[in-house]
Amino acid sequence: MLKKIVRNLTFQVIVAVTLGVLLGVVAPDFAKSLKPIGDTFINLVKMVITPIIFLTIVHGIASMADLSKLGRVGGKALLYFEIVSTFALGIGLVVVNLTKPGKGLDISALAKGDVSKYLAAGEKQSMLEFFLHIVPSNVVAAFASGDLLPVVFFAVLFGVALTAVGDAGRDIADLLVRFQAVFFRIVAMVMVLAPVGAFGAMAYTVGTFGLKTLLPLGRLMLDVYVTMALFIFIVLGSICRAYGFRIWPFLRYIKEEILLVLGTSSSEAALPRMLEKLERYGCAKPVVGLVIPTGYSFNLDGTSIYLSMAAIFIAQVYGIDLPIGEQLTLLGILMLTSKGAAGVTGSGFIVLASTLAATRTVPVEGVALLLGVDRFMSEARAITNLIGNGVATLVVSRSENAFDDEKRAIAEAGM
Numbered sequence: 001m002l003k004k005i006v007r008n009l010t011f012q013v014i015v016a017v018t019l020g021v022l023l024g025v026v027a028p029d030f031a032k033s034l035k036p037i038g039d040t041f042i043n044l045v046k047m048v049i050t051p052i053i054f055l056t057i058v059h060g061i062a063s064m065a066d067l068s069k070l071g072r073v074g075g076k077a078l079l080y081f082e083i084v085s086t087f088a089l090g091i092g093l094v095v096v097n098l099t100k101p102g103k104g105l106d107i108s109a110l111a112k113g114d115v116s117k118y119l120a121a122g123e124k125q126s127m128l129e130f131f132l133h134i135v136p137s138n139v140v141a142a143f144a145s146g147d148l149l150p151v152v153f154f155a156v157l158f159g160v161a162l163t164a165v166g167d168a169g170r171d172i173a174d175l176l177v178r179f180q181a182v183f184f185r186i187v188a189m190v191m192v193l194a195p196v197g198a199f200g201a202m203a204y205t206v207g208t209f210g211l212k213t214l215l216p217l218g219r220l221m222l223d224v225y226v227t228m229a230l231f232i233f234i235v236l237g238s239i240c241r242a243y244g245f246r247i248w249p250f251l252r253y254i255k256e257e258i259l260l261v262l263g264t265s266s267s268e269a270a271l272p273r274m275l276e277k278l279e280r281y282g283c284a285k286p287v288v289g290l291v292i293p294t295g296y297s298f299n300l301d302g303t304s305i306y307l308s309m310a311a312i313f314i315a316q317v318y319g320i321d322l323p324i325g326e327q328l329t330l331l332g333i334l335m336l337t338s339k340g341a342a343g344v345t346g347s348g349f350i351v352l353a354s355t356l357a358a359t360r361t362v363p364v365e366g367v368a369l370l371l372g373v374d375r376f377m378s379e380a381r382a383i384t385n386l387i388g389n390g391v392a393t394l395v396v397s398r399s400e401n402a403f404d405d406e407k408r409a410i411a412e413a414g415m
Contacts, residue, residue, distance in 0.1 A: 009194060013259040016195035017202050020263070024206025031207025034200040038264060041197025044190045045269050048183050050143050052272050053293045054155045055180040060286030061159025062173040069400070070160070070290075076396050077291045081299040082335075084239070084388065088231060088301040089334050092308030093327055095227045101219040101309075102316030152293045187272040198263025205265070205375050217373040220313050224377050227305055228384045236301075236391045243398045247391075249412050253281060254390060258383055265375065267382040267389075271296065274386065278393050281411045284402035291396050295389035302384025303351075306377060307334055310352055314366035322361060330359055 024031040061070060136142035136150035143151060162169040237247035251258065254277060257270035271292070278288045311330055315322050322330070333355050356364045397403040 012195040016199035020202030028207035031203035037200025056289035057155035060289035088304035282404040282407035283397040301388035302381035
């Protein structure tokens with residue numbers, strides 16, 4: 001029994017994260033030097049993400065008997081993403097106005113970081129550039145850079161074309177399925193190193209930023225974590241119940257992926273396993289292949305909550321009382337900008353900077369106040385994004401009558 005527990009990935013990641021925190025506190029200088037360990041693990045996962053997404057989408061489309069279903073699934077997914085992420089933005093605004101975590105904080109006592117590179121990126125980011133970026137000028141470059149949306153776009157075109165050529169495309173589709181099996185085997189090999197990657201990433205985070213940086217902004221952190229927990233269990237839980245699911249068994253089923261995201265602060269680290277596990281849970285392969293990759297750019301529930309709370313928090317710190325009209329304007333801008341910087345490194349700061357610059361009511365330089373504590377909130381954002389995309393896949397699968405309840409029963413029984 002003990003040997004089985006020790007070999008369990010969940011147990012290994014929990015131990016690794018705990019040891020990483022302890023090392024960061026006891027020996028911060030040494031912990032900082034472990035950054036390459038976490039980065040290498042993330043790179044190993046990113047190495048297989050784009051080919052897996054491409055193969056999953058192409059096979060899913062090739063297996064559809066009716067291509068009109070493709071547009072229907074995509075339309076439902078995008079509608080769901082917009083409604084739920086807007087709701088997440090609204091919840092963030094309501095909570096931060098009720099709890100007022102920034103009121104009374106002394107700006108001079110808060111540590112400020114250098115966010116000039118994020119401010120510059122925020123000035124360049126626009127919705128037009130975002131949509132132009134979806135269509136890759138070079139397919140190979142899109143795969144090489146790991147940009148998900150251009151890869152998704154090309155995969156959809158490739159899948160539709162493969163279906164259109166009829167018998168000639170079936171042999172290619174069968175070959176791609178075999179390639180997919182190879183890439184999932186690579187993922188299984190990489191996941192053996194998940195505890196090591198989580199240990200290195202967590203040690204670096206705590207060693208670099210230090211737990212003492214949490215104290216001045218602890219109230220904001222607490223409010224963000226509580227809000228995201230309420231969103232997961234109340235909002236997403238209610239959505240699950242409405243479609244015949246229960247949120248807690250689903251969370252237990254993806255607990256290893258949640259812990260992996262907790263340790264690495266990256267929802268991408270769990271993407272390949274989520275594709276595989278959602279299929280085993282009962283979701284149809286074509287739905288999984290379309291909803292999950294698209295959701296990683298359009299359905300960022302955790303990021304939406306954080307952005308709305310961070311913007312109002314900065315206003316509160318500077319003593320700026322935003323009337324309801326200006327807050328609704330802020331909400332509207334965030335609905336656009338939160339999509340515009342999806343998938344960009346440091347996207348939280350880029351979106352926040354571009355939003356505050358657009359409103360011109362809250363000082364843009366206020367984002368520097370959040371730099372030290374942002375890393376500790378990124379875990380909550382990434383976990384909420386992961387769970388939100390999982391629930392979206394369940395909902396779209398159910399609405400398309402493309403969910404197998406027998407598979408779900410088997411999956412939950414095997415937990």
